[in-house]
Amino acid sequence: MRQKPTVLAREIVASSRIFRVEQVQLRFSNGVERVYERLVGRGTGHGAVMIVAMLDDEHAVLIEEYCGGTDTYELSLPKGLIEPGEDILAAADRELKEEAGYGARQLEHLTELSLNPGYMSQKIQVVLATDLYEERLEGDEPEPMGLDKINLRELASLAQNSQFTEGRALAALYLVRDLLTQRGVFVP
Missing domain, CATH: 3.90.79.10 (Nucleoside Triphosphate Pyrophosphohydrolase)
Incomplete structure (x- = not known):
């Protein structure tokens, strides 16, 4: 299995009643850094x-x-x-x-x-x-x-x-x- 990128920073950049947008700064195993954004749950985690x-x-x-x-x-x-x-x-x-x-x-x-x-x-x-x-x-x-x-x-x-x-x-x-x-x- 490939090595997951290292998380350099995480920040919630937008939030609503239902959604949160998280910005994640990553460093991949080859040294390349990228910023990803993703929708994350509101923390209930029940699915x-x-x-x-x-x-x-x-x-x-x-x-x-x-x-x-x-x-x-x-x-x-x-x-x-x-x-x-x-x-x-x-x-x-x-x-x-x-x-x-x-x-x-x-x-x-x-x-x-x-x-x-x-x-x-x-x-x-x-x-x-x-x-x-x-x-x-x-x-x-x-x-x-x-x-x-x-x-x-x-x-x-x-x-x-x-x-x-x-x-x-x-x-x-x-x-x-x-x-x-x-x-x-x-x-x-």
């Missing part, structure tokens, strides 16, 4: 979850919500922050109930994904939820989420849908499709 909730052997739940970053309504997977003291699977079940109106009898942590590791420190835990049942919890969303579904056979068309742009969600869906195929649950 986030993204849930691939399977309605049956081939259909996953999608939600539709307003996204401030793109200023549009987008389709994605249910997701949210892990609360203090909450484990990944409990957070996934809670977020699924809040955003999609389903609970899951079976939850499995699959992997951790990042959005843009060059500029962001945040990562998200991907959870597979199966054996769903209807149950809704009150969440922190400003309006009810729209609900949709996607057949795992149609992921290529989903990638072409202008209302579905989140790369992590697409990666999670492909991961689940491949996993369920390997297990003999899903037949492509």
Whole structure:
């Protein structure tokens, strides 16, 4: 493994209610120095979850919500922050109930994904939820989420849908499709 650069200085150069921008001065092993900027969390450090909730052997739940970053309504997977003291699977079940109106009898942590590791420190835990049942919890969303579904056979068309742009969600869906195929649950 390569030697990580030496940190010469760190400074928060901008801050908001949600984001902090950290400037990091680095020296690489070859002597080259650079200043990087990255978005860092607000110090809660509890992380986030993204849930691939399977309605049956081939259909996953999608939600539709307003996204401030793109200023549009987008389709994605249910997701949210892990609360203090909450484990990944409990957070996934809670977020699924809040955003999609389903609970899951079976939850499995699959992997951790990042959005843009060059500029962001945040990562998200991907959870597979199966054996769903209807149950809704009150969440922190400003309006009810729209609900949709996607057949795992149609992921290529989903990638072409202008209302579905989140790369992590697409990666999670492909991961689940491949996993369920390997297990003999899903037949492509």
